[in-house]
Amino acid sequence: MQKISLIAIAAAFVVAGCTMEPHYDRPAAPVAATFPTGGVYDTQPAAAAGHTANGVAAADLGWRDFFVDPRMQELIEIALKNNRDLRVSALNVEEARAQFQIQRAQLFPTLNAVADGSRARTPADLTYFGQTLSSTYTVGLSASWEIDFWGRIRSLKDQALHEYLATAQARKAAQLSLVSQVADQYLTVLAYDDLLKVTEDTLKTAQDSYRITKLQFDTGTGTELDLRQAQTVVEQATANQQAQARLRAQAENALVLLIGEPLPADLKPGLPLNDQNILTDVPAGLPSDLLTRRPDIMEAEEQLLAANANIGAARAAFFPKISLTGTFGTESPTLGGLFKAGSAAWSFAPSITAPIFEGGTNIANLDLAHVEKKVQIAQYEKAIQTAFREVADGLAARGTYDQQIDALARDTQAEQRRLDLSELRYKNGVDSYLTVLTAQTDLYTAQQTLINARLARLTNLVDLYQYLGGGWIEHTGDQPRPADAPTDYGSASAPVAASAPPAG
Known part of the structure; x- marks a missing residue:
């Protein structure tokens, strides 16, 4: 009767879910309620060439709809299958899932089959009836269970769960970053293509001018100064051509590393840098939206919840541990008599272990748990502040790049006209050749500046898409998969597909 009452009380405590975890209150976001306004923030670009987000948030906008370049889309698709960093992130999720399942299993009793046999000799003067040899054979079941009265195991299970969910969010953040990195690197390669084209055109023009000035010098109609200036x-x-060719090759190598395989020979045709019609009107929303759009913020909050659960486990360590162990089976002095009538045997052994003196270990563990929670609160708040700053910076850039590029384009046109006039004046003997060389150099600089500004504008749009939580779904309208969804890489080195996400 006493045994039945103890089990009933234990079951009641387990069902009630007793825990000593502190009540969790999400820290207030340490940022303004809205993104900055006025000045550069009020000149956000509208939809370009009919390619519009239609008010869809970045997190709900598929990356195939954000990027229109078919070659870029193909490269992103390859990277999502092959990138090794992303693969490690997915494997980390599987590892964290297994750790959680190990910790959760400690909530349940363990049951083992037991078979044992022993044979012993006892000195004759220590035995009755001269029986010096004895044998014992046992077959049965053994069970053990730590009753989680104070929620210690449940808190450890909650800690493992939140660490698992944090790892899943880290994997999601890794994918968003990968999509952005592939796009940025692809655009960088295109920019080097444009820079090389400008440099090659400039070199050809400079070589033509050098041949003319050398001919004039050789015939005595030109000066050595003009020759050396040319x-x-x-x-x-x-020199610039060689440097840019080197940087272009290295940029392609970086792209190959991101996609995880050599560039396929049958890639779809791409678009030039200036024709990349990336979405420009993705709405920023409110800073509070970042709490549900940014996986790095959700990762930080899961780590905070894990630290909160750890406090419950540290508190529960001050209270007694109650364990139940028992066995049931058959026991006999002979192997053939194990299952005969009257051979049944059982034992039941509840135990209570109460901490009395541990040199301050439990107090120190509780203090450590509180400090770790404070650290996680600070990191959670920093993640929000970082996200706010990244989006605000992206909006400031998005509000200024179009006007800057327009001005640089007009400047390049003016420099081209200046070169044309300088050459005409030189041929008519009005100006020296130095005027032509200066105009040629300034035009070359203006062309490079314009290309770099176009690249910066496009990479800012790409990064802002990531900062707002975009890059997780492929097509707008797709049902977002869970952050811990299994990944099938379709190769022998791919991780084994995991079971369904565990319940909390």
Whole structure:
């Protein structure tokens, strides 16, 4: 009767879910309620060339709808299958899932089959009836269970669960970052293509000018000064061409690393840098939206919840541990008599272990748990502040790049006209050749500046898409999969598909 009452009380405590975890209150977001307004923030671009977000938030906007370049889309698709960093992130999720399942299993009793046999000899003067040899055979079941009265195991299970969910959010953040990195790197390769084209055109023009000035010098109608000035432009353009060719090759190598395989020979045709019609009107929403859109913020909050659960486990360590162990089976001095009538045997052994003196270990563990929670609160708040800053910076850039590029384009046109006029004046003997060389150099600089500004504008749009939580779904309208969804890489080195996400 006493045994039945103890089990009933234990079951009642387990069902009630007793825990000593502190009540969790989400920390207030340490940022303004809205993103900055006025000045550069009020000149956000509208939809470009009919390609519009239609008010859809970045997190609900598929990356195939955000990027229109078919080659870029194909590269992103390959990277999502092959990138090794993303694969490690997915494997980390599987590892954290297994750790959670191990911790959760401690809530339940363990049951083992037991078979044992022993044979012993006892000195004759220590035995009755001269029986010096004895044998014992046992077959049965053994069970043990720590009753979680104070919620210690449940808190450890909650801690493992939140760490698992944090790892899943880290994997999601890794995918968003990968989509952005592939797009940025692809655009960088295109920018180097444009820079090389400008440099090659400049080099060709400089070589033509050098040949003319050399001919004039050789015939005595030109000066050595003009010749050497023309030569400097040729040498500078040649050096720039080699440097840009090197950087272009290295940029392609970085792209290959991101996609996880050599660039396929049958890639779809791409678009030039200036024709990348990336969405420009993705709405920013409110800073509070980032709490549900940004996986890095959700990861930080899961880590905070894990630290909160750890406090419950540290508190429960001050209270007694109650365990139940028992066995049931058959026991016999002979192997053949194990299952005969009257051979049944059982034992039941409840135990209580109460901490009395542990040198302050439990107090120190509780203090540590409180400090770790404070650390996680600070990191959670920093994640929000970082996200707010990244989005605000992206909006400031998005509000200024179009006007800057328009001005740089007009400046490039003016520099081209200036070069044309300088050449005309030089041919008519009005100006020296130095005026032509200066105009040529300034045009080259203006062209490079314009290309770099176009690249910066596009990469800012890509990064802002990531900062707002975009890049998780492929097509707008797709049902977002859970952050811990299994990944099938379709290769021998791929992780084994995991079971359904565990319940909390």
